[in-house]
Amino acid sequence: MHDTAHAVHGAPTSFIRKHVFSLDHKVIGKQYYALALLAALVGMFLSWLMRIHLGWGSFAIPGLHLLSKSGAPGDVMTPEYYLQLMTMHGTIMVFFVLTTAPFAAFGNFFLPIQVGAEDMPFPHFNMMSFWVTFVGFLVLVTSFFVGDGPTLGGWTQYAPLSAIGSVGGPGEGLGVILWASSIAIFCIGQLLGSLNFITTTLDMRTKGMSLMRLPLSAWAWFITSIMGLTAFAVLMPACILLILDHVAGTSFFVPSNSVINDQVLPHSGGSTLLWQHLFWFFGHPEVYIAIVPGMGIVSHVLITNMRKPMLSHRVLIYSMGALAVLSYMVYGHHMFVSGMNPVSSLAFSFPTLVITIPSTIVVLMWLGSLYGAKLRINAASLFALGFISMFISGGVSGFFLAQPSIDIMLHATYFVVGHFHLVMGVAAMFGIFAGTYFWFPKMVGRMMNETLGKVHFWMSFVGAYCIFMPFHYLGIAGNVRRYQAFTDDYLIPLIPVHKFITIAALFTGFAQLIFLYNLIHSRFWGAIPPNDNPWEGTSLEWSTATPPPHNNFGDKMPVVYHDPYQYSVEGASSDHVMQTSPEQLKSGNDEK
C-alpha cells in the first residue's frame, strides 16, 4: 500500500499522447469502452443477419453481397456464410465485448480511482494491452475480407475441423489462422491488463484503504484479473499450437487416418479432445470473467441506489472468489458427450452442481439486501435489477446442463444457447449498461438522458426475454444449434418460434440504437452533473473532480476512513458518509 502522492507519469501535452497512445488509465478505459461498443455493434449486426436468415431463409437482405459476393450471391446467405457470421458473432461478443467492456473498460477507468491510486503501476503495459487488443480485433475483422472469408467453425473452434486447413471448408484455412492469431493477440492484451489490475489492487491502495474497504466493483475486477491471468495463459498457447498445425506441419489436434475427399490427410498422432480440454479450461473461467465484473458493478450500483450496504460485504466477496476457484473445476461439463471418459463426466458434474451454491448466495445477498431498502429507480438501477432477473433465469437452466444424463438430450441444442446468452450475455450486457448509466457522468462530465435510458431498459428487458426464453423451449424439443436451416422433419414445426425470436431480436436491437444515440448525444450535449457526486455515492470515484484530473485526485491523495458503503448510518450527518470523510461514526456499516 502506498501513502504518498507522486505522479507515475506526467500529464501528456500532445494530442497523440493524450488521446491515442495514452498512458492514462482513464483514457485507456474509454478506449476499451469504445472498442467494445464498436465490437458490440458489429456483433449485433451479425446476429440480425443470422436471425433474419433463420426466420426467412430465402429473404434477400439488400446489400448483403457487398459484405461477401460468394457468401451472399443475390443477397441471400449461403449455408457456409451463415456459419461464418455465426462464428464471428460469438467470437466478437465473447472476447471483444463481454470481456472487454465490464472488465477492461470499466476496470481500467475505475479500479485505480476506487483504490486511491494515481494510475496503474505499469502504464506502458496498460497502453500496450489496449493497442494489442485493438490489433487483435483488426486481425479478426480482416478475415471478412481475405481468402474465402472468416472461419465457420464456431467460437469454440473444435479440432480437427479447425486444424486441417481449407479442405475442411470455407474459411478453415486462412480464416482459422487469422482467428487463432487474433485470439492469441487478444490473450496477450488481457494478460498485460490482468497483471496491472492485480498489482494495482495489491500495491497501489491509498492510506487507510485495506482490502476489505475496497468497493465490491474493485473486488470483482481483482478476482477477474486473477482468472484472466490463468485462463488466457492457457488459451494463448493453445491458439499457437492450432496455428502450428496449419503452417508448420504439426499434428497437435489431428489424429492419423483422417480422410477428406477420399484423401488421407498428412497428419498423425494428434488428439482432437486435447483442443477441447485446453479450450474449455479457458472457456469456463471465461464465463465468469464475463459475469463477475457485472456482479461487482451491479452490487455497487444497487447499494448506491438502495441507500444501504449489502447484507454482507464479506460474503459477496467470498462468493465471487468461490465462483472463480470452482470455475476451473467444472469445465468438463461442456464435454459430457464428447467421448471423454464417462467417469470424468461425473467428476465434473459434481463441482458444476456445487457452483450453484455461491451463485445462489450472491442472488440471496442481493434479494436480502433489497429487503427494507430505500430503492431509487433510475436507468442504472433498472439495469442492475434487470441483471439479477436475467442472472436468475440463466442460472437455473444450469441445473439441467450440469447433469450428464440430461445433457444427453440438451447438449448442442438451443437450450444451451438460451442458457449462456441469458447468464453471460444478456446479464453481462445489463451490467455494462448499469455501469454506463451510473458512471457516465464521472467518465465524461455529462449526464445521460434518463428518459431514453428507461425506454432502452424496457425494450431491452422485455425483448431479451422474448428472444432467449423461447430458446429453452426449442432446446427441450430437440432443436439442434448451429443449423442454418431446419430441414429435419421434427424441426419444421418449430420454425414459427424462430420467426418470433427474429422479430424480438430486431426489436431488441433497435433499443440498442436508442442507447447508442443517447450515449453520443449525451457525450456532447448531455446535462452537466449538478456536482461531483450526482448519485450521492460514497466510494472514492465520487470524492474527486468530474471528470477526474490526470492523476485522479489532484494535489492531495485521499485518505480512507471507512468501509465503502456507509449509507443510512444511524447518527451520521447525512444519509451517506464518504470513504474519505473523517467523520466519526458510532455504529457504521464496517465489517466486523
Added chain:
Amino acid sequence: MAKLFAVTIIVIAIASAIPIVMHIWPMPQDISTHGHLIDEQYSDTMWEAGISFLASQFLLGFFIWKFSDPEPGTKIKNFPGGAAGLVIAAFLLVGTECLALGVFGVKAWASVYFTPPAADAMPIQVQAGQFAFYFRYPGPDGTFGPLHADQISQANANFFGLDTTHDQDSKDDIVTAEMAIPVNREIHLLMHAEDVGHSFYVPELRVQQDFVPGLDLSIHFTATKIGKYEIVCTQLCGLGHYNMKAYLEVMSQEDYDKWIKQQAALQ
C-alpha cells in the same frame, strides 16, 4: 415505474413457465429402455429449477414493489436473520438439491455408460463423414472386416474403405445409408469418424454421442417402438452440417430380417 417493473418481472416469470407446464413444445417421445431414467431426472430437475426460478423472480418483484421510492423519512430495515441465515439456507437447500440431483443422476448416466452391452447385443457400425452417415452390418459371419483409410472412395461407394478382395471378414459386410434395427433388441453401436468431429443424436432414443476422430467409441441402446426417426448431427462439422442426417427405422424382427436380406443382395 417501480411497481410496473415488479409486475412485469412476475408476469414474465409466469409467462415463461406456461409453455413448460402446458407442454407446448415437449420433449420428443421416448422410445428407449433407458430414456425414462433421463426423463425422470429431467422432470425432477424441472421441478427444482422451476420452483427456484419462480420463487426468486417473485421475491425480486415483491421487494422492488415494496421497497422502492419510499416516503421521505423512511428508515432502512435489515433482513431478518441477516446474511448468516441466507448463507445457511443456501448451503442446506441448494446443497441438498445438488446432492440429490447428483446422486440420482448417476443412475441415468450409469444406465447408458457404465453398463456394458449384453453379449447378444446386435453390433452395427456407424461412420460419420462430411456430411453423411453410413452404417455397416457384419453379415452372416458376425465379424466386421478392417477399415483401410486409404481405400475410402466416394466414387466407388466404398465408404468404409473395405478391402473385400483380401479381407475375408469384409466380404459379407453390409453397408447402408439408412439404419434399420429390430424393435426390443439391444444394439451395440460402434462409432467411427472419417474426417472431423460429428455427433449421433436421436432425440427419441435419448442418445447423443460425439464421433471423435482417432478414437472409436461405442454406445448401446434398445428401441421399444416401431417407427421412423431422424438421426441428426449435432457437432458442427462444416458447411453442410445442418443437412447431415439419416433415418433410423425401428422394425419388427420379421421386417428387419427381410430388410437386411434385401440390403445384402444390393452389395
